[in-house]
Each structure stands twice: as C-alpha cells, then as structure tokens.
Amino acid sequence: MQQTKGQALEIRLSAYIDGEIGESERTELEALLARDDDAKALLERLKAGSGFGDTAFEDFLHDPVPLALVRQIKQGPGASPKTERVATVAATVRNVRIWPRVAAASVALMLLGGAAGYVIGAANNAAEPxxxxxxxxxxxxxxxxxxxxxxxxxxxxxxxxxxxxxxxxxxxxxxxxxxxxxxxxxxxxxxxxxxxxxxxxxxxxxxxxxxxxxxxxxxxxxxxxxxxxxxxxxxxxxxxxxxxxxxxxxxxxxxxxxxxxxxxxxxxxxxxxxx
Incomplete structure (x- = not known):
C-alpha cells in the first residue's frame, strides 16, 4: 500500500481509485469527499481521465505493427538496441501507474474546460483522405x-x-x-x-x-x-x-x-x- 499523505490531492485520489492506499487514508479521503464538493468533482474528472487514457492505450495496442519490428522482437537474444528500447518502454508503462492517470485526467480537464470544440474541429479538418x-x-x-x-x-x-x-x-x-x-x-x-x-x-x-x-x-x-x-x-x-x-x-x-x-x-x- 502507498503512503500518499502530504502529496497533491490528484495523486492521493488516483491512488484511492486504484485501491493502493491503506484503510486509514481511505477513511480520511472518503470523509473529505463526503463534505467537499470540489474534491468530489476532482475525483469524477480523474475517473473520466482514467477511462480516456485506458481507451487510448488500448487503441494503441491494437494498431498494426510493422513486420520488421515484430520479427526483430521474436529473435530474442541478440535483438538490436532498438528492440531493447522498445522492451524498456513497455516495462516502464507496466510499472508506472499513477502519473499516466494524472496526465490522462489533465487531458480530460482540458476537454471539459472548453477546448473540446477546438480539438474536435481540428480532428475533422485533419481527417484522412x-x-x-x-x-x-x-x-x-x-x-x-x-x-x-x-x-x-x-x-x-x-x-x-x-x-x-x-x-x-x-x-x-x-x-x-x-x-x-x-x-x-x-x-x-x-x-x-x-x-x-x-x-x-x-x-x-x-x-x-x-x-x-x-x-x-x-x-x-x-x-x-x-x-x-x-x-x-x-x-x-x-x-x-x-x-x-x-x-x-x-x-x-x-x-x-x-x-x-x-x-x-x-x-x-x-x-x-x-x-
């Protein structure tokens, strides 16, 4: 279990969502959420950001992969440094749990804060031929x-x-x-x-x-x-x-x-x- 006391509320709530805090901290945060509407709203935005990030990462995993990279990875020992870097990045993604959620929540906050129209318009203008x-x-x-x-x-x-x-x-x-x-x-x-x-x-x-x-x-x-x-x-x-x-x-x-x-x-x- 993590100890998040003294850290930013976003990080504490992220750990709360993941179930990675102790019982005393959970009780403390739930009491805060019960009396503080701003904290409750932040929790909802973090949850929305988590869903946004999970969906984006899932889409990334299903994108077509170049054949050369797949074959390089399958070679196992003796793979090139490029393959090793890919493996390192993958391991980092698996191990880091809180900060991606906060980053995804930031994107969600931007969208909810009024930039959604711009992003959607840009996406429409940049549509594939x-x-x-x-x-x-x-x-x-x-x-x-x-x-x-x-x-x-x-x-x-x-x-x-x-x-x-x-x-x-x-x-x-x-x-x-x-x-x-x-x-x-x-x-x-x-x-x-x-x-x-x-x-x-x-x-x-x-x-x-x-x-x-x-x-x-x-x-x-x-x-x-x-x-x-x-x-x-x-x-x-x-x-x-x-x-x-x-x-x-x-x-x-x-x-x-x-x-x-x-x-x-x-x-x-x-x-x-x-x-």
Missing part, C-alpha cells in the same frame, strides 16, 4: 476472409488451379483489373486456385498459394483509380497475419500470409513484377 480510409477498410475485410478461408481443407478455393485460364478471364472481368497468375514456385509457393471476394463494397480477386509447410498465402487486388498511384511496398501486421501492400496500374494489391514469414516483401516484389 477518402482513398486512405477505404484502403484500410478493405484490408481489414481481406484479413477476416483470410483467417476463415485459410482453415478450409476441402474448400480452400472457389476455382482450382487446373482452370488457370478460366480464372484469369473470370476475375479480370469481375474485378476490372487485367492480370496474369504469378508462378511462385521459386519462392516455395504452389498455386491452389482463386476466389472472388467483396471488400469495402468492391469486388476483389483472391489468388491462393500453399507453402511446402502447409501455410496459406493469398494475393488480393481490386480496382482503385482514386488518389495518387504509388508502387511503394508497405508492410504491416494484423495479429497473426502479415500484409504487404502496393498500388500499380489503377489497382491496389496486398499479399497476405503468416506474420512470422520473413520473405513477405520479397514475394510481393516478385508478384508485382509478374502479375
């Missing part, structure tokens, strides 16, 4: 599809690889993107077949591959002529899935596979060169 938001939405759909279909044993694909010419004609007409099925045997991937998906309200072509270890990879693409076209490769991770995205010829592409696979970008570059 439509094409970026759409790209994020369709990738989320693709990740959900992949988790479902990659577990199918007898119905992994809609049209098998033996009908490759039909797949190219069918999907090109359905999606509006002409393509050739990439042959990835040199990368250890065998073509299994294809599916037609719908993501973010648009038809999406999915080409499915299997590795010698039985891991499932997929190339997905849809027509996208909005915004600037860039063939730069971007890697990210969504839980157990790694994703490499790029744009080319009026279409958006993504390679999906196991997050632990170290050659994702190399495969994506081969796909981009041949598809």
């Amino acid at each position: 439509t094409n970026v938001a759409s790209a994020r939405g369709w990738l989320d759909d693709i990740a959900d599809y992949h988790r479902i279909y990659s577990r199918q044993k007898d119905h992994l694909v809609e049209v098998p690889a033996s009908e490759a010419p039909k797949i190219e004609t069918w999907l090109a007409a359905s999606v509006g993107v002409p393509f050739k099925i990439p042959q990835l045997g040199g990368k250890g991937l065998a073509f299994e077949g294809a599916r037609l998906l719908v993501a973010n309200g648009k038809p999406v072509a999915q080409l499915v591959y299997r590795s010698a270890e039985g891991e499932i990879f997929a190339i997905c693409f849809l027509k996208n002529t909005s915004g600037p076209q860039s063939d730069q490769f971007e890697e990210s991770i969504r839980d157990d899935l790694g994703m490499v995205t790029w744009q080319r010829g009026g279409a958006s592409f993504v390679l999906v596979g196991p997050s632990a696979h170290v050659g994702m970008q190399d495969i994506a570059e081969s796909v981009a060169a041949t598809i």
Whole structure:
C-alpha cells in the first residue's frame, strides 16, 4: 500500500481509485469527499481521465505493427538496441501507474474546460483522405476472409488451379483489373486456385498459394483509380497475419500470409513484377 499523505490531492485520489492506499487514508479521503464538493468533482474528472487514457492505450495496442519490428522482437537474444528500447518502454508503462492517470485526467480537464470544440474541429479538418480510409477498410475485410478461408481443407478455393485460364478471364472481368497468375514456385509457393471476394463494397480477386509447410498465402487486388498511384511496398501486421501492400496500374494489391514469414516483401516484389 502507498503512503500518499502530504502529496497533491490528484495523486492521493488516483491512488484511492486504484485501491493502493491503506484503510486509514481511505477513511480520511472518503470523509473529505463526503463534505467537499470540489474534491468530489476532482475525483469524477480523474475517473473520466482514467477511462480516456485506458481507451487510448488500448487503441494503441491494437494498431498494426510493422513486420520488421515484430520479427526483430521474436529473435530474442541478440535483438538490436532498438528492440531493447522498445522492451524498456513497455516495462516502464507496466510499472508506472499513477502519473499516466494524472496526465490522462489533465487531458480530460482540458476537454471539459472548453477546448473540446477546438480539438474536435481540428480532428475533422485533419481527417484522412477518402482513398486512405477505404484502403484500410478493405484490408481489414481481406484479413477476416483470410483467417476463415485459410482453415478450409476441402474448400480452400472457389476455382482450382487446373482452370488457370478460366480464372484469369473470370476475375479480370469481375474485378476490372487485367492480370496474369504469378508462378511462385521459386519462392516455395504452389498455386491452389482463386476466389472472388467483396471488400469495402468492391469486388476483389483472391489468388491462393500453399507453402511446402502447409501455410496459406493469398494475393488480393481490386480496382482503385482514386488518389495518387504509388508502387511503394508497405508492410504491416494484423495479429497473426502479415500484409504487404502496393498500388500499380489503377489497382491496389496486398499479399497476405503468416506474420512470422520473413520473405513477405520479397514475394510481393516478385508478384508485382509478374502479375
């Protein structure tokens, strides 16, 4: 239990919220709260700040993580100093309990004090371009599809690889993107077949591959002529899935596979060169 007597009331109330004070201090603070409306109002603001901070941190934990960082962390001993710094920061976040709550409460106080209109207005003005938001939405759909279909044993694909010419004609007409099925045997991937998906309200072509270890990879693409076209490769991770995205010829592409696979970008570059 902490001893907070003599410290700022914000810190004492934060420890009270966390249940980290002794019985005598708890009794003292509860008596103060019962007779002091200002202290009671401060307690409510601290609680609101705690919820605000918890939500923001939870959102941070669920943000996509770069594949390179994930693989670096998985290396364990011998990880680079950058990885060690990340681990140190994570440990600090776990150990420090009171000050983040006070900081979050300060943000809540600012919002409650009259700055909410400015913050909300700035957020609206800084909204992401439509094409970026759409790209994020369709990738989320693709990740959900992949988790479902990659577990199918007898119905992994809609049209098998033996009908490759039909797949190219069918999907090109359905999606509006002409393509050739990439042959990835040199990368250890065998073509299994294809599916037609719908993501973010648009038809999406999915080409499915299997590795010698039985891991499932997929190339997905849809027509996208909005915004600037860039063939730069971007890697990210969504839980157990790694994703490499790029744009080319009026279409958006993504390679999906196991997050632990170290050659994702190399495969994506081969796909981009041949598809």
